[in-house]
Structure formats: structure tokens, C-alpha cells
Amino acid sequence: MDVQITRMNGQTMKLSDINVQVQDFRVGSIEMRPTYIDVEGASGRISTGSTYGVRNITVPFYFKAQDLLDVAITRDKLFEMILSTEPFYVRELRRLEYQNGDNLIVSGKRYKVNTSSTFDIDQQLKYGFGELEFETADLPFAESIGKSSDIQRDGVNPGSGLWGAGMGIISDPASRVYKHKAVAGQRFQIFNPGNIPVHPFEQELKITISDVAGSTAGFMLKNHTNLSTATITSALYITDTIIYSGPNIGRNGLSFLRNTKKDFIELVPGWNTLEVFNCTSATIEFDFRFYYK
Structure with missing residues (x-):
């Protein structure tokens, strides 16, 4: 040992x-x-x-x-x-x-x-x-050394030293996609292999929202699995990049908290079903570690 x-x-x-x-x-x-x-x-x-x-x-x-x-x-x-x-x-x-x-x-x-x-x-x-x-x-909790962004970029490579048995990682290809082109009216899924929920105030959770089209009266991302939401109260443009990083929210590098309802997405263990509202489409990317009892 x-x-x-x-x-x-x-x-x-x-x-x-x-x-x-x-x-x-x-x-x-x-x-x-x-x-x-x-x-x-x-x-x-x-x-x-x-x-x-x-x-x-x-x-x-x-x-x-x-x-x-x-x-x-x-x-x-x-x-x-x-x-x-x-x-x-x-x-x-x-x-x-x-x-x-x-x-x-x-x-x-x-x-x-x-x-x-x-x-x-x-x-x-x-x-x-x-x-x-x-x-x-x-x-x-135990935490994963690798992040979801590592899986999105490189897949699950056992030789990398980042992943191993007992981490809840499954073979379904859909579970390894953490960047989605979300379309209004269509739900998409994010998989959390850990057995602990991920809360942005306690754990590492970064959500990047970009390429937002058709937003004239704000924007909302909703997790139907636990009913958590992230709501923006002003219109977004396709050139905007919104980053939720823990409790901090920014747009194009500037603080953006006051233009939100101060609500945050949380992830449950396993599958999370999400959907975008008040737009026609947007690119949503999740980057987080996995946590274990």
C-alpha cells in the first residue's frame, strides 16, 4: 500500500x-x-x-x-x-x-x-x-480528480489516472456528453456519476451558456429532475457568454448577478433532465467534479 x-x-x-x-x-x-x-x-x-x-x-x-x-x-x-x-x-x-x-x-x-x-x-x-x-x-466527501470537462474532451481513458472502478461511470455514450446545443421545447440530459448532489455553493459547478438565439425577454435553464432553475431577467445576445461559477455569475467577464433572479441549478446523482426557456436555442456546457460518500 x-x-x-x-x-x-x-x-x-x-x-x-x-x-x-x-x-x-x-x-x-x-x-x-x-x-x-x-x-x-x-x-x-x-x-x-x-x-x-x-x-x-x-x-x-x-x-x-x-x-x-x-x-x-x-x-x-x-x-x-x-x-x-x-x-x-x-x-x-x-x-x-x-x-x-x-x-x-x-x-x-x-x-x-x-x-x-x-x-x-x-x-x-x-x-x-x-x-x-x-x-x-x-x-x-471523496471527490473525483477529473471533471466532466475531461470526459467531454477526452472520454474516459482508464490509463489517464483520472478514472477507475467504483466511480459510477457508465458505458452509455450519452452519459459522457456535457456540452449540448439545447433547442426550445426539447429536453437534454446531464449525468452525474457521483452519489452526492452537486450544489454550486458547496461544490465545484460551472455552467457556461453561449450562442443564445431568440432571447428577447430573458432566459431560463430548468432542471426538471429537482426543479432547480437559473433565471436571467434581461435579454441575451448570440455574442454573450454567461458563466455560472459556483455562486458567481458573469456575462462577458463582468458581474451579472443583479440581472438574474439569484437562483441556481443543482444536480442530483444520476441523470438530470434539463430544458431552456425564453429562447430558440443555446449552447449549454457543464463542468463539475463528482462527489462520493
């Missing part, structure tokens, strides 16, 4: 680079945070739902030093690699069989984490043993 660490600046390294051998990569379930309301005079309580908390990842490890002095050197290299004031991404590698073959990337998923506790090295002669503990930063 091994662990790949990627800094926010793109620098990538593995624990095996400093001769640290990973014994396991234990991903815990996500903490659930239920909320309740107590009603005076009534038995029990009323559930008002739950939210996701944090997720813990534990990595036991060991290393064999060349001599007793090398134990301290390897320890300090590990401190340099792991300790950081900013979050970083971790990704697991495993062999197909126990102690046989090379470590392979498990899938195209990664976790954004911080180190959650201190650790030390249990030295036994030239061996050192320890355990790393991480907790998720920001969202507790």
Missing part, C-alpha cells in the same frame, strides 16, 4: 518516496449530525433532518532505516511531508494481491484533509512504527 499526497500548489509525493511503508488506509464513515426539536408536553422529539460532519482517515505505517541515525532522519522527512498549515489531498494506492506486484492507484477519488492529531515514532532498533490521522477539510 501507499499514500499519494498532493499539495494545493500541485506538488505530488508518496510516502514510499521516503521509504515509509503503509500498512493500511482506513477510511471511516462520515459523521452524521442529526438535529431535533423538543415539543413541550409531547413525548419524544421531532427529527428535523441530518447534515454531514467530518470523516477520519487513519494510516498506520512503518519504516526500516539503514542504521539508528537514519531513524531520526526518516522521522524528520516524514514531519516535513505531512505537517502543513494548509489542507492537502490524499489518495490511496494498493496492490492487487498481498505483497505481490506494484502499488496501483485505487481510483480517481481523492480526499481533501488536514492532519488531525500529533504522532510520534515508536522506535524498535532500526524500525519505526506510527500512525497518521487525517480529517477531511471543507467537505467530507
Whole structure:
């Protein structure tokens, strides 16, 4: 086993680079945070739902030093690699069989984490043993390294390292199209392989609207699957490019939020059926990562 660490600046390294051998990569379930309301005079309580908390990842490890002095050197290299004031991404590698073959990337998923506790090295002669503990930063979900734009451009290439088993990707060619020439009165579909909804305020979601024809009184994009909408209140022209990037909305590089109803498209897991209104046609492109429990 091994662990790949990627800094926010793109620098990538593995624990095996400093001769640290990973014994396991234990991903815990996500903490659930239920909320309740107590009603005076009534038995029990009323559930008002739950939210996701944090997720813990534990990595036991060991290393064999060349001599007793090398134990301290390897320890300090590990401190340099792991300790950081900013979050970083971790990704697991495993062999197909126990102690046989090379470590392979498990899938195209990664976790954004911080180190959650201190650790030390249990030295036994030239061996050192320890355990790393991480907790998720920001969202507790695994996220895809690749985006829908990668699939739109290159398809699903198993050799790219971006995709793998267990990511919900299906073979239907329609599921790999994220740029559509939408026509009024005709619905089109966007496929979200993840098992977590994608909300522009919480996750990466970029929608580009261009080549809008026949818009004289605004524009609307509607997701019929969850009834979310993105509504523009002013007319658009075929030369305009509207970009919804998270909570930000721009037209031709300038802020455009005030010309909208401040509503946003969300995506559910699986198929999403969408349609454009108040125009005759438009080009719609989705670019987002996929998220997993």
C-alpha cells in the first residue's frame, strides 16, 4: 500500500518516496449530525433532518532505516511531508494481491484533509512504527480528480489516472456528453456519476451558456429532475457568454448577478433532465467534479 499526497500548489509525493511503508488506509464513515426539536408536553422529539460532519482517515505505517541515525532522519522527512498549515489531498494506492506486484492507484477519488492529531515514532532498533490521522477539510466527501470537462474532451481513458472502478461511470455514450446545443421545447440530459448532489455553493459547478438565439425577454435553464432553475431577467445576445461559477455569475467577464433572479441549478446523482426557456436555442456546457460518500 501507499499514500499519494498532493499539495494545493500541485506538488505530488508518496510516502514510499521516503521509504515509509503503509500498512493500511482506513477510511471511516462520515459523521452524521442529526438535529431535533423538543415539543413541550409531547413525548419524544421531532427529527428535523441530518447534515454531514467530518470523516477520519487513519494510516498506520512503518519504516526500516539503514542504521539508528537514519531513524531520526526518516522521522524528520516524514514531519516535513505531512505537517502543513494548509489542507492537502490524499489518495490511496494498493496492490492487487498481498505483497505481490506494484502499488496501483485505487481510483480517481481523492480526499481533501488536514492532519488531525500529533504522532510520534515508536522506535524498535532500526524500525519505526506510527500512525497518521487525517480529517477531511471543507467537505467530507471523496471527490473525483477529473471533471466532466475531461470526459467531454477526452472520454474516459482508464490509463489517464483520472478514472477507475467504483466511480459510477457508465458505458452509455450519452452519459459522457456535457456540452449540448439545447433547442426550445426539447429536453437534454446531464449525468452525474457521483452519489452526492452537486450544489454550486458547496461544490465545484460551472455552467457556461453561449450562442443564445431568440432571447428577447430573458432566459431560463430548468432542471426538471429537482426543479432547480437559473433565471436571467434581461435579454441575451448570440455574442454573450454567461458563466455560472459556483455562486458567481458573469456575462462577458463582468458581474451579472443583479440581472438574474439569484437562483441556481443543482444536480442530483444520476441523470438530470434539463430544458431552456425564453429562447430558440443555446449552447449549454457543464463542468463539475463528482462527489462520493
